[in-house]
Amino acid sequence: MIEIKDLHKSYKMGKNSLHVLKGINFSVQEGELVSIMGSSGSGKSTLLNILGMLDEADEGSYTLDGVPIKNLNEKLAAQYRNKFLGFIFQSFNLINYKSALDNVALPLYYQGVKRSERMERSMAYLEKVGLADWATHKPNELSGGQKQRVAIARALASDPKVLLADELTGALDSKTSYEIMDLIQQINDEGRTILVVTHEEDIAHMTKRIVNLKDGVIIDDKKVTQVRAIQNV
Amino acid sequence: MFSLERWQEVFETISKNKLRTFLTGVSVASGIFILVILLGVSVGFQNGIESQFQNDAENIIEIYPGLTSIDYKGFNEGRRIQLKNDDYDLAKKGSETKIEFASPMYQIFAGLISYKNESGSYRVEGVQPDYQFLEKADIIEGRFLNTNDLENKEKYAVIGNRAKKDLFGSQSPIGKYIKISGLNFKVVGVFTDPGGDREETRVYVPISTAQIVFGAGTDIRSMGFTLPKESDYDQALKQSSAFAARIENLLKTKLIIDPRDESALRINNNIENTKEIYLLISAMRLFFWAVGIATLLAGIIGVSNIMLIIVKERTKEIGIRKALGAEPLSIVGMILHESIFVTTVSGLFGLIFGLVLLEVVGPFIELDFIKNPSVNFSIAVSTLILLIAAGAIAGFFPAWRGARIKPIDALRDE
Ligand SMILES: Nc1ncnc2c1ncn2[C@@H]1O[C@H](COP(=O)(O)OP(=O)(O)OP(=O)(O)O)[C@@H](O)[C@H]1O
Ligand SMILES: [Mg+2]
Numbered sequence: 159m160i161e162i163k164d165l166h167k168s169y170k171m172g173k174n175s176l177h178v179l180k181g182i183n184f185s186v187q188e189g190e191l192v193s194i195m196g197s198s199g200s201g202k203s204t205l206l207n208i209l210g211m212l213d214e215a216d217e218g219s220y221t222l223d224g225v226p227i228k229n230l231n232e233k234l235a236a237q238y239r240n241k242f243l244g245f246i247f248q249s250f251n252l253i254n255y256k257s258a259l260d261n262v263a264l265p266l267y268y269q270g271v272k273r274s275e276r277m278e279r280s281m282a283y284l285e286k287v288g289l290a291d292w293a294t295h296k297p298n299e300l301s302g303g304q305k306q307r308v309a310i311a312r313a314l315a316s317d318p319k320v321l322l323a324d325e326l327t328g329a330l331d332s333k334t335s336y337e338i339m340d341l342i343q344q345i346n347d348e349g350r351t352i353l354v355v356t357h358e359e360d361i362a363h364m365t366k367r368i369v370n371l372k373d374g375v376i377i378d379d380k381k382v383t384q385v386r387a388i389q390n391v
Numbered sequence: 392m393f394s395l396e397r398w399q400e401v402f403e404t405i406s407k408n409k410l411r412t413f414l415t416g417v418s419v420a421s422g423i424f425i426l427v428i429l430l431g432v433s434v435g436f437q438n439g440i441e442s443q444f445q446n447d448a449e450n451i452i453e454i455y456p457g458l459t460s461i462d463y464k465g466f467n468e469g470r471r472i473q474l475k476n477d478d479y480d481l482a483k484k485g486s487e488t489k490i491e492f493a494s495p496m497y498q499i500f501a502g503l504i505s506y507k508n509e510s511g512s513y514r515v516e517g518v519q520p521d522y523q524f525l526e527k528a529d530i531i532e533g534r535f536l537n538t539n540d541l542e543n544k545e546k547y548a549v550i551g552n553r554a555k556k557d558l559f560g561s562q563s564p565i566g567k568y569i570k571i572s573g574l575n576f577k578v579v580g581v582f583t584d585p586g587g588d589r590e591e592t593r594v595y596v597p598i599s600t601a602q603i604v605f606g607a608g609t610d611i612r613s614m615g616f617t618l619p620k621e622s623d624y625d626q627a628l629k630q631s632s633a634f635a636a637r638i639e640n641l642l643k644t645k646l647i648i649d650p651r652d653e654s655a656l657r658i659n660n661n662i663e664n665t666k667e668i669y670l671l672i673s674a675m676r677l678f679f680w681a682v683g684i685a686t687l688l689a690g691i692i693g694v695s696n697i698m699l700i701i702v703k704e705r706t707k708e709i710g711i712r713k714a715l716g717a718e719p720l721s722i723v724g725m726i727l728h729e730s731i732f733v734t735t736v737s738g739l740f741g742l743i744f745g746l747v748l749l750e751v752v753g754p755f756i757e758l759d760f761i762k763n764p765s766v767n768f769s770i771a772v773s774t775l776i777l778l779i780a781a782g783a784i785a786g787f788f789p790a791w792r793g794a795r796i797k798p799i800d801a802l803r804d805e
Contacts, residue, residue, distance in 0.1 A: 207799050212714060212798045213799045232718065232795070233720070236713060236718040239714060240716020245714050245715075247802070251711050251714070251802060252711075253708055264711075264712070265716055267400065268716040268718075269716070270396075312715070
């Protein structure tokens with residue numbers, strides 16, 4: 159599903175340049191649930207952003223579902239993001255003037271789905287994350303856990319190949335974190351490929367594979383036995 | 392571009408960001424409103440000044456006969472020149488299309504006029520219908536003389552407001568008969584004249600009637616002409632001087648007057664006295680245009696500032712939308728669609744409010760220098776269109792820049 163080879167990324171700051179990713183090789187099969195770990199500043203978010211086509215690599219190749227991701231123009235990148243990817247962020251990134259339902263419907267708007275169908279499908283995803291009763295509420299009327307559920311529903315709405323989650327439990331207490339991870343596990347059980355960036359050991363062990371990043375290179379990449387989140391709730 | 396889906400999206404955004412919409416709307420509406428009022432006041436000023444300074448048409452050319460001062464072709468100096476109907480016809484001939492208004496005039500200075508027991512001595516002028524415009528007489532009751540009256544040599548009179556007050560007090564004189572030199576004339580109208588009481592003691596009758604009643608044959612005392620108005624003074628002066636010179640030439644030849652003789656025919660070209668007014672009006676027009684353009688510019692700058700702020704404020708939202716699959720063009724389209732919609736609606740509001748205010752309050756303004764402020768509707772509408780277009784162009788650049796921000800940078804915006 160994901161195939162990257164010799165990926166490099168530097169940030170330029172004035173005259174200095176900070177080499178963040180120093181040759182990453184890594185692949186993910188369909189249906190995997192992978193966590194990317196590493197200390198702060200090790201380049202986890204940078205890697206995820208490149209995978210999400212939110213940022214571009216300087217060097218190396220990236221293939222997503224058989225499609226080479228290279229020199230995309232903005233328009234094509236937007237279409238690929240819409241079709242292939244769903245994002246879940248630490249800070250939720252919901253549009254605060256839109257209701258939960260309208261937030262979930264937004265990827266479908268950009269797919270050109272008609273309004274009535276958009277609403278119907280979005281409602282189904284809200285139901286799936288257990289928030290049907292909160293459909294008309296604005297984000298500022300929801301708890302952190304509820305906001306992240308809305309974000310997950312939104313990420314699922316466009317039926318993407320891969321879900322990318324950056325510190326999705328970072329802003330939540332541990333009980334809520336486990337509830338969210340339970341949801342993630344259920345979604346993965348249905349066959350969806352998911353990548354999670356985290357620096358929390360217990361969260362990482364709720365995935366099926368842990369990739370360890372240090373100073374811009376992968377130092378460790380191993381399959382683990384998944385801890386079911388539901389046991390901790 | 393403007394699909395139904397996007398309209399829904401725009402309406403939703405507008406209705407959920409009321410403050411932003413309101414602020415944008417108010418600034419656009421007030422800009423247009425100020426502009427409309429400004430244009431109206433400028434027109435009012437022009438009207439006011441014109442009516443203040445001009446008793447007679449500002450571009451009237453009058454021709455009076457006098458005594459010759461040079462011996463010419465066997466005629467001695469000191470000969471009295473008499474103008475006749477055919478001299479007037481000659482003067483007009485060939486220039487009909489250039490002339491705006493024209494009339495000959497025959498008057499007696501002390502006509503005894505009476506109504507019942509009231510009587511007085513008034514200047515009676517025999518004229519043609521156009522004379523109303525040469526004198527800037529305004530009808531306040533009834534009507535002025537018309538071509539029928541002239542052709543049928545009717546004994547009709549249009550009397551000045553002063554004469555009306557003297558003879559009729561507060562009654563309406565229309566349809567009543569007054570005696571002029573012992574003959575009954577029916578009053579058909581009352582006029583006022585910016586010249587005031589002096590000119591409002593006059594009584595106008597058809598010239599054809601006057602010539603008979605006063606035994607004048609085909610004699611006339613003077614003739615007057617105006618040419619259509621020009622907005623440029625030099626142009627107006629040039630045309631009227633050429634016109635006056637042509638008439639002078641024709642008449643001097645016909646009446647056998649030495650071309651150098653300056654007293655036999657006196658030509659009074661009023662436009663030579665109105666240079667200051669022309670200059671004042673054009674200076675003022677310039678001033679109001681300058682203020683108007685400055686207002687418009689301020690409006691455009693205001694709209695583009697608002698657009699900049701809106702895009703800045705929505706940077707994070709743009710990042711989210713892009714992460715979810717919004718193409719750059721759809722971001723630009725969304726921002727412009729919203730801004731054009733808001734500027735159009737609020738601009739129309741300002742326009743209508745300004746027009747209504749001028750329409751309702753305008754006629755009640757009675758200052759010496761402001762009269763009947765009003766606005767040319769098409770100018771107002773084109774200003775609005777200009778502002779909307781400028782707003783769209785001004786909004787395009789921040790929108791485009793916003794749409795080009797890398798999603799990762801946009802998402803980081805807080
Ligand atoms: N836009 C940027 N410009 C310059 N430097 C950046 C930028 N983004 C990240 N960096 C730097 O790159 C390095 C890696 O950042 P990254 O966000 O990938 O780390 P991370 O592993 O996600 O850390 P954390 O766990 O704290 O989120 C850091 O040193 C960071 O300062
Ligand atoms: Mg990070």
